Amino acid sequence: MSDLVHLTNARLAHGDQLISGDLWLDPKTGVFLPPPNPAPSTSAIDLQDRIVAPGFLDLQINGAYGFDFSEDSASNHNGRSYTERYRDVRRKLITTGTTSFLPTMTSQLPERYHQNLPFLGPSNSRDPFNGSESLGAHCEGPFFAHNKMGVHLPDAIHASGTTSEPKRVLDTFGASNLLNPDDGSRLGSPKSIPSHVRMITIAPERPGALDTIKQLSQAGIIMSIGHTAANYQQARAGIDAGATMITHLYNQMNGHHHREPGPLGILGGATDVNSQNETRILEQAMDADVNLSHRPYFGLIADGNHVHPASVLLAHLIHPDGLVLVTDALLLLGGQDGTIDWLTRRLTKKGVSVTLEGTDIIAGSCVTLLQCLNNFRRWTGASIPVALQAVTSRPAAVLGLSHRKGTLRAGADADFVVLKEESVPGQSTSDMVVDQVWKFGVKVYDQSSP
Amino acid sequence: MSDLVHLTNARLAHGDQLISGDLWLDPKTGVFLPPPNPAPSTSAIDLQDRIVAPGFLDLQINGAYGFDFSEDSASNHNGRSYTERYRDVRRKLITTGTTSFLPTMTSQLPERYHQNLPFLGPSNSRDPFNGSESLGAHCEGPFFAHNKMGVHLPDAIHASGTTSEPKRVLDTFGASNLLNPDDGSRLGSPKSIPSHVRMITIAPERPGALDTIKQLSQAGIIMSIGHTAANYQQARAGIDAGATMITHLYNQMNGHHHREPGPLGILGGATDVNSQNETRILEQAMDADVNLSHRPYFGLIADGNHVHPASVLLAHLIHPDGLVLVTDALLLLGGQDGTIDWLTRRLTKKGVSVTLEGTDIIAGSCVTLLQCLNNFRRWTGASIPVALQAVTSRPAAVLGLSHRKGTLRAGADADFVVLKEESVPGQSTSDMVVDQVWKFGVKVYDQSSP
Numbered sequence: 006m007s008d009l010v011h012l013t014n015a016r017l018a019h020g021d022q023l024i025s026g027d028l029w030l031d032p033k034t035g036v037f038l039p040p041p042n043p044a045p046s047t048s049a050i051d052l053q054d055r056i057v058a059p060g061f062l063d064l065q066i067n068g069a070y071g072f073d074f075s076e077d078s079a080s081n082h083n084g085r086s087y088t089e090r091y092r093d094v095r096r097k098l099i100t101t102g103t104t105s106f107l108p109t110m111t112s113q114l115p116e117r118y119h120q121n122l123p124f125l126g127p128s129n130s131r132d133p134f135n136g137s138e139s140l141g142a143h144c145e146g147p148f149f150a151h152n153k154m155g156v157h158l159p160d161a162i163h164a165s166g167t168t169s170e171p172k173r174v175l176d177t178f179g180a181s182n183l184l185n186p187d188d189g190s191r192l193g194s195p196k197s198i199p200s201h202v203r204m205i206t207i208a209p210e211r212p213g214a215l216d217t218i219k220q221l222s223q224a225g226i227i228m229s230i231g232h233t234a235a236n237y238q239q240a241r242a243g244i245d246a247g248a249t250m251i252t253h254l255y256n257q258m259n260g261h262h263h264r265e266p267g268p269l270g271i272l273g274g275a276t277d278v279n280s281q282n283e284t285r286i287l288e289q290a291m292d293a294d295v296n297l298s299h300r301p302y303f304g305l306i307a308d309g310n311h312v313h314p315a316s317v318l319l320a321h322l323i324h325p326d327g328l329v330l331v332t333d334a335l336l337l338l339g340g341q342d343g344t345i346d347w348l349t350r351r352l353t354k355k356g357v358s359v360t361l362e363g364t365d366i367i368a369g370s371c372v373t374l375l376q377c378l379n380n381f382r383r384w385t386g387a388s389i390p391v392a393l394q395a396v397t398s399r400p401a402a403v404l405g406l407s408h409r410k411g412t413l414r415a416g417a418d419a420d421f422v423v424l425k426e427e428s429v430p431g432q433s434t435s436d437m438v439v440d441q442v443w444k445f446g447v448k449v450y451d452q453s454s455p
Numbered sequence: 456m457s458d459l460v461h462l463t464n465a466r467l468a469h470g471d472q473l474i475s476g477d478l479w480l481d482p483k484t485g486v487f488l489p490p491p492n493p494a495p496s497t498s499a500i501d502l503q504d505r506i507v508a509p510g511f512l513d514l515q516i517n518g519a520y521g522f523d524f525s526e527d528s529a530s531n532h533n534g535r536s537y538t539e540r541y542r543d544v545r546r547k548l549i550t551t552g553t554t555s556f557l558p559t560m561t562s563q564l565p566e567r568y569h570q571n572l573p574f575l576g577p578s579n580s581r582d583p584f585n586g587s588e589s590l591g592a593h594c595e596g597p598f599f600a601h602n603k604m605g606v607h608l609p610d611a612i613h614a615s616g617t618t619s620e621p622k623r624v625l626d627t628f629g630a631s632n633l634l635n636p637d638d639g640s641r642l643g644s645p646k647s648i649p650s651h652v653r654m655i656t657i658a659p660e661r662p663g664a665l666d667t668i669k670q671l672s673q674a675g676i677i678m679s680i681g682h683t684a685a686n687y688q689q690a691r692a693g694i695d696a697g698a699t700m701i702t703h704l705y706n707q708m709n710g711h712h713h714r715e716p717g718p719l720g721i722l723g724g725a726t727d728v729n730s731q732n733e734t735r736i737l738e739q740a741m742d743a744d745v746n747l748s749h750r751p752y753f754g755l756i757a758d759g760n761h762v763h764p765a766s767v768l769l770a771h772l773i774h775p776d777g778l779v780l781v782t783d784a785l786l787l788l789g790g791q792d793g794t795i796d797w798l799t800r801r802l803t804k805k806g807v808s809v810t811l812e813g814t815d816i817i818a819g820s821c822v823t824l825l826q827c828l829n830n831f832r833r834w835t836g837a838s839i840p841v842a843l844q845a846v847t848s849r850p851a852a853v854l855g856l857s858h859r860k861g862t863l864r865a866g867a868d869a870d871f872v873v874l875k876e877e878s879v880p881g882q883s884t885s886d887m888v889v890d891q892v893w894k895f896g897v898k899v900y901d902q903s904s905p
Binding site: 318 | 687705706710711712713714715716719720721722723724745747761762763764765766768769771772773774833834835836
């Protein structure tokens, strides 16, 4: 029993509260333990009232530290293979508090998916020194509305055609990347388990998309609607078909209009209006009954560039239990201001802004999830534990991993972050700063000895 | 003591709850009483578990039953004077449950304000048979954004110019209509009491408007921003200057954009972003700290025509404590489908839709506050007492009359409505129906003997 780790004098983020207490974990199995009884004679680590939060989960991150998950995995860079560079990035990423993530591929041609996705699946390793853990890839695209592609590769979106029927989607990503080979890579098997891909962002209004959403969600893949020209009804249809999330709310989708609420409208729940006329609500609107059971999760980029702070606050007020902070970070995370190559194009970073070179078109972010979290707290007034939920328990719930990730409960993976509060001149809200990061019960980063 | 009225076996709308109990009132003084001790030998009226709600308050109603508050008060119609027709309308209006209201003038030329406003001030009568009680006029316009005039009289808005400095506003409405003559009709008097006008809707971005908002709100007039082209910052400035309400949220104002949230954005509270650039949030956005203390009330037209049910739900989720249902009803309330004269133009009613003849331009509503209330319940899932707050205690709070109106508490005016629930085919939510209306402690309407 002397191999157990005992942390004491911590403020533990449990639900919407910070609770003073102790934490026990087993570095051999990498999980949290209930308090042993009798307690072993382990000398406890005194956290001096610092905050312990579950490790952060980022459901949408395209790259960082000069590396893009979508880059050519067949090429070496500076003598280092894709595998090596991918691991380097994970080891840096974990120092920001993000202990798990979905490596996110932007829209690519089919060959690139076939080539890269096998690298990006769930880590299947409990080596704490492998860096941040992939929980599977997020394919953001290419089945988008052609007028909502943002900075995604136009060739890839055009190559995806205008429909999204299941066969087209499977062929594009490669069936074995979506479905576990044990199932014969077929849809409809009752026991199918997702393979390398954990999440897909798709526009629900493309013909065939609802079938694809239904079949892939039943196969265990998280379907998220985004980069979409869907109106309110079409967004609703996506959720009704099995999508459980909206990708980066507000960005690359129709805005809210009071008589055509668009995707924002579905955050409140379902009001079953059968309106064919977008400028006038039909009389059957009068018969609508609200159904609060169909409310999707939604990603939100609180980088101070994609979305106005007041819009972040509105989203939080509308559906606090659905809000998931994501970085949508690109390879410029951790980089300097300036212009660099990005796949086939070039990006300019200036402060928190990343744009396609020579344009005002926003191209992902360059912030950490912790920065988003600090912004979110300031802009919403959310308490520390409530804000933490948006990067811990809630993204874990999106993935169906609440038992294992995003929690400090006994039995879950002992991935956690030790945080301290720092006051910032000119701000009334303190920032949180990462002091330590632990992965599978082992301390892998300490700010005092980086 | 035998003159007291005792109602028993009622479900009383108190705050966000229905509480079974008794109600005592004095028809002589017209107020609710605490339960007398000892109880007098009055035979109690058994309400058989029906709901008792405070009488409804409508802060925005332009007319009803063929009468428009803005019509020429010097002319007789069918041999009846403006005063007689105004009283006729109030006596019909009270049967809908609306026991108090702000008679609302649409944008008119100055002469019409000078002529009509003296008729529309607070009733100053406790005669229960005078019908629904005016709590003062609401001047909706003419100081609007010229591109947000809706169906208001263009001549009136053009005549108002493009600025809204205090002198121009006083001259337009007539100083004695705004300020009590006892003050010498001057602004800045510490004891000024509003005269005939209780509320003004104004666009805050017009030059001089902030000064006017500041001075008139200090003089006790409720200032509401609306018919406005204000962006987020300009809407905020209106609230900071002293406006406490937004007129019919969503309608005749800029929509929400995620990087320029517009008036909707200020419902969440203040996030102090000093953005000059409407398409990119400046870096100081990162330093914004939310201030939840500056949240305006807002009117909302839940008629099934002005606003999509999902947008009603969003507004309720964003700021439930600010939501005030208003009818924005025109003279077509209580009328038949068809086309009729309206001031200098013609209106077409078809179901719940009222439009300028031959166009799709929405022109007010033709529904009762009770219909809005029933819609609101269905679209939001709000409980009966919570929904009732949006037509009782909350509009009373807007007017600073919480002690006297919109409540069943002892000491308040005994204005109340007896409601029953009726199931509606095809709806999972019941509708409420008005059974009785009491004004100043006297039953003035009984559905069973209308």
